[in-house]
Amino acid sequence: MNIGEAAAASGVSAKMIRHYEARGLIRPAGRSAAGYRQYGAADIHTLHFIRRARDLGFALPEIGRLLALWQDRGRPSAEVKALALRQVAALDAKAAALRAMSDTLRRLAVHCHGDDRPDCPILDGLADSPGQDAGCAAAQMP
Amino acid sequence: MNIGEAAAASGVSAKMIRHYEARGLIRPAGRSAAGYRQYGAADIHTLHFIRRARDLGFALPEIGRLLALWQDRGRPSAEVKALALRQVAALDAKAAALRAMSDTLRRLAVHCHGDDRPDCPILDGLADSPGQDAGCAAAQMP
DNA sequence: CATCCACCTTGCCATCATGGCAAGGTCAAG
DNA sequence: CTTGACCTTGCCATGATGGCAAGGTGGATG
Numbered sequence: 001m002n003i004g005e006a007a008a009a010s011g012v013s014a015k016m017i018r019h020y021e022a023r024g025l026i027r028p029a030g031r032s033a034a035g036y037r038q039y040g041a042a043d044i045h046t047l048h049f050i051r052r053a054r055d056l057g058f059a060l061p062e063i064g065r066l067l068a069l070w071q072d073r074g075r076p077s078a079e080v081k082a083l084a085l086r087q088v089a090a091l092d093a094k095a096a097a098l099r100a101m102s103d104t105l106r107r108l109a110v111h112c113h114g115d116d117r118p119d120c121p122i123l124d125g126l127a128d129s130p131g132q133d134a135g136c137a138a139a140q141m142p
Numbered sequence: 143m144n145i146g147e148a149a150a151a152s153g154v155s156a157k158m159i160r161h162y163e164a165r166g167l168i169r170p171a172g173r174s175a176a177g178y179r180q181y182g183a184a185d186i187h188t189l190h191f192i193r194r195a196r197d198l199g200f201a202l203p204e205i206g207r208l209l210a211l212w213q214d215r216g217r218p219s220a221e222v223k224a225l226a227l228r229q230v231a232a233l234d235a236k237a238a239a240l241r242a243m244s245d246t247l248r249r250l251a252v253h254c255h256g257d258d259r260p261d262c263p264i265l266d267g268l269a270d271s272p273g274q275d276a277g278c279a280a281a282q283m284p
Numbered sequence: 285c286a287t288c289c290a291c292c293t294t295g296c297c298a299t300c301a302t303g304g305c306a307a308g309g310t311c312a313a314g
Numbered sequence: 315c316t317t318g319a320c321c322t323t324g325c326c327a328t329g330a331t332g333g334c335a336a337g338g339t340g341g342a343t344g
Contacts, residue, residue: 004291015331034293081251084250101199109230115218120222
């Protein structure tokens with residue numbers, strides 16, 4: 001399989017396949033006489049694994065660790081679980097931060113009548129002198 | 143005030159103040175004879191506004207729009223509200239995506255006993271052949 | 285055989301907000 | 315006059331991804 005077919009089969013773009021190779025995530029693909037990268041079923045499987053891990057928000061270095069664990073028969077599952085739970089915590093933290101921002105902004109927005117008149121609690125909230133703002137505290141919470 | 147003082151007073155780093163100036167978010171600061179940027183209370187206020195908006199996750203172009211509305215007496219508050227609600231929606235969407243990832247991963251992790259044994263449902267879930275995976279569907283949901 | 289299109293290669297640039305570093309100028313205090 | 319803290323500009327890096335450009339390949343068709 002050429003890189004385009006591998007991309008279609010794995011759901012990873014050709015560009016990213018080359019990138020992962022350059023980053024050392026996957027081992028350099030074999031080459032045809034003309035220099036085209038060649039992929040087999042096992043490579044597709046690996047690429048698919050990477051795609052899944054990306055979908056779960058893992059960063060490339062962590063995916064490298066996951067791949068190493070995956071290919072290491074006999075790894076203790078505790079290591080994998082620890083990695084996964086760290087990622088869960090990171091995702092939750094990011095989500096909570098976004099929620100806090102969203103809540104703050106929503107709180108400002110509900111007090112804005114949103115019509116032709118110029119007075120606007122949203123802008124007032126953003127412009128407030130520092131100190132007496134419940135909103136910013138929430139946003140800076142994490 | 144020099145840029146360092148302005149940074150301390152506004153909560154925006156000196157580097158970012160220069161960056162915002164280069165991006166046209168704020169109007170070029172006046173300069174001292176030696177070429178040092180000079181800031182006054184109004185500038186600090188503006189920088190503070192930007193800082194708040196950043197804390198609420200607004201991107202720089204949107205902050206530009208917010209600043210324009212802020213400085214435009216007579217703007218209809220509806221415009222501001224629309225901008226704010228769009229941002230709320232964007233934040234909620236991102237948060238939901240992160241939650242979906244986190245949920246999927248947590249679901250995989252609870253089935254992993256996390257001990258010395260090598261079998262691991264987390265890796266199995268990532269390696270699953272495409273099609274029969276409840277996990278990935280959730281992650282791709284947004 | 286010549287042509288053409290679709291594909292491959294490498295490499296550079298861009299994103300977005302932010303930090304870091306370097307080389308050089310400025311200012312105030314000792 | 316020296317020293318240290320500050321300022322200036324400019325370049326590079328982050329992380330994952332896309333885009334573009336210039337040039338080589340491969341197979342199908344005229």
